Amino acid sequence: MNLTLKIWRQKSPDDKGGMVTYPMKDVESHMSFLEMLDVLNNDLITKGEEPVAFDHDCREGICGTCSMVINGRPHGPDSAITTCQLHMRKFNDGDTIHIEPFRAKSFPVLKDLTVDRGAFERIMQAGGFISVNTSGNTIDANTIPIRKDHADMAFDAATCIGCGACVAACKNSSAMLFVSAKVSQLALLPQGHTERTERVLKMVHQMDAEGFGTCSNTGACAAECPKEISLDNIARLNREYLRASFVSGE
Amino acid sequence: MSNLFKIFNSSTGQKVIMALTGLFLCVFLVVHLMGNLQLFKHDDGFAFNHYSQFMTGNPLIKIVSYITYFAILYHAFKGLIMTMNNRKARPVKYQVDGGWANSHWTSRNMGILGTVLLVFIVIHMIDFWYEFKFGNLPTKKYIQYDIGGELKNMEFSGEKFQARVKASLGQINDFTTLEYKDLYKEVYATFDKWWYVLLYTISMFAVAFHLWHGFKSAFQSLGISHPAWNKTIKLVGYGFAVIVPLGFALIPLIIFFS
Ligand code: SF4
Ligand code: FES
Numbered sequence: 337m338n339l340t341l342k343i344w345r346q347k348s349p350d351d352k353g354g355m356v357t358y359p360m361k362d363v364e365s366h367m368s369f370l371e372m373l374d375v376l377n378n379d380l381i382t383k384g385e386e387p388v389a390f391d392h393d394c395r396e397g398i399c400g401t402c403s404m405v406i407n408g409r410p411h412g413p414d415s416a417i418t419t420c421q422l423h424m425r426k427f428n429d430g431d432t433i434h435i436e437p438f439r440a441k442s443f444p445v446l447k448d449l450t451v452d453r454g455a456f457e458r459i460m461q462a463g464g465f466i467s468v469n470t471s472g473n474t475i476d477a478n479t480i481p482i483r484k485d486h487a488d489m490a491f492d493a494a495t496c497i498g499c500g501a502c503v504a505a506c507k508n509s510s511a512m513l514f515v516s517a518k519v520s521q522l523a524l525l526p527q528g529h530t531e532r533t534e535r536v537l538k539m540v541h542q543m544d545a546e547g548f549g550t551c552s553n554t555g556a557c558a559a560e561c562p563k564e565i566s567l568d569n570i571a572r573l574n575r576e577y578l579r580a581s582f583v584s585g586e
Numbered sequence: 587m588s589n590l591f592k593i594f595n596s597s598t599g600q601k602v603i604m605a606l607t608g609l610f611l612c613v614f615l616v617v618h619l620m621g622n623l624q625l626f627k628h629d630d631g632f633a634f635n636h637y638s639q640f641m642t643g644n645p646l647i648k649i650v651s652y653i654t655y656f657a658i659l660y661h662a663f664k665g666l667i668m669t670m671n672n673r674k675a676r677p678v679k680y681q682v683d684g685g686w687a688n689s690h691w692t693s694r695n696m697g698i699l700g701t702v703l704l705v706f707i708v709i710h711m712i713d714f715w716y717e718f719k720f721g722n723l724p725t726k727k728y729i730q731y732d733i734g735g736e737l738k739n740m741e742f743s744g745e746k747f748q749a750r751v752k753a754s755l756g757q758i759n760d761f762t763t764l765e766y767k768d769l770y771k772e773v774y775a776t777f778d779k780w781w782y783v784l785l786y787t788i789s790m791f792a793v794a795f796h797l798w799h800g801f802k803s804a805f806q807s808l809g810i811s812h813p814a815w816n817k818t819i820k821l822v823g824y825g826f827a828v829i830v831p832l833g834f835a836l837i838p839l840i841i842f843f844s
Contacts, residue, residue, distance in 0.1 A: 408687070440676055510675075547675060555689050559689065571809045
């Protein structure tokens with residue numbers, strides 16, 4: 337199939353950037369979206385032009401790096417997949433495809449389609465962990481009884497790959513789905529219970545400090561999330577936060 | 587204290603207050619609608635004027651009304667500030683907007699719908715609330731009489747009144763006269779203007795769309811979410827969003843067309 341690509345090109349964080357049009361000929365329908373971009377980049381390199389910078393790593397939907405917004409939707413038109421899992425058969429001959437970076441003040445563009453998602457790391461550093469003694473006395477996790485439904489919910493939340501599509505999809509660039517998945521995953525398990533009060537306060541306050549917007553409960557995040565993280569987690573985060581605000585000793 | 591301030595100023599804390607004020611205003615809407623329905627009683631406007639007087643006179647109601655003013659102002663202005671800050675969280679916009687594919691448009695336009703409502707509330711307050719409190723509305727006298735043990739009200743003048751007096755001579759046990767500001771007449775006069783009825787109806791659409799998302803959203807912001815409840819909350823919210831604004835809108839429409 338023949339396509340017209342309109343891709344955001346930006347040389348550096350300070351560059352203004354703009355959309356550049358690239359005609360693509362003979363794209364195979366069974367290519368993945370990233371393979372299609374590889375082909376484009378090969379052509380660009382052959383012509384002596386700068387290839388399009390985009391993030392990618394595992395190419396099997398588990399690392400969460402392949403961030404881009406395709407025709408207005410993070411990870412493209414299909415649901416519950418990452419860009420690397422998107423196939424060209426989802427498009428038709430003659431289509432024009434707009435490819436933009438994830439847009440948020442907290443995710444500054446580094447180059448072309450790559451953005452800096454360090455804000456997520458800093459939120460995790462603020463509280464997205466459990467403090468365990470690793471001196472050799474670690475208790476085997478399987479010896480602690482856990483309610484089955486809690487284990488399931490925690491597991492579902494833990495499937496979040498930190499891709500940032502929730503932020504990219506949200507009209508407010510809110511990181512609530514990501515933060516709520518991490519808070520839920522830890523709050524639901526006995527190991528995470530001890531630090532739950534401080535954790536939720538610190539993570540939410542770090543999220544705010546990073547400049548993400550507030551949650552309007554539009555549900556766009558959950559609809560675009562490649563791991564189908566549920567809005568129930570956001571409700572749980574709200575509960576955890578409210579609870580923490582009453583019991584915190586800070 | 588500073589901790590509490592930090593908590594209620596955080597993204598999550600602000601949403602909690604938005605939800606609480608929003609739900610409080612939902613209760614207010616129901617009470618307001620109940621009051622408006624008094625317009626249809628065939629008692630020369632006694633029930634409605636009595637209700638209007640009651641709403642401004644009673645000290646307890648006064649406290650509630652101050653809470654209502656606060657809730658409206660907080661909800662409106664905090665909402666606007668949050669909407670503007672949220673816009674700033676994405677300085678460079680997308681060239682293609684995919685919002686239609688992942689969310690309901692009411693949820694993406696709460697700020698705009700809210701602004702329409704704020705403008706409406708201001709006009710509405712100038713026309714009725716200000717007029718009632720500070721304007722010089724003519725008053726109307728009512729006679730409240732006890733006939734056969736039943737209390738009845740009617741306007742204390744006019745042909746209907748005279749006929750009634752003649753017919754009930756000897757049957758009335760006791761009577762008092764009451765005087766109220768005649769907001770009833772003012773409302774009927776206002777709802778006779780086509781442009782006002784149109785504005786009112788459009789505004790009620792905005793209320794409906796705002797509530798369509800807002801009702802269930804408030805519960806989510808408060809963390810009230812459970813698989814066993816979510817469906818009910820959603821359905822009650824949708825029902826509320828349709829029935830309450832419809833009730834409000836029908837009043838001027840019925841008055842205008844009858
Ligand atoms: S919640 Fe979903 S969209 Fe957001 S970072 Fe996690 S996996 Fe990605
Ligand atoms: S490249 Fe790892 S999820 Fe797409």
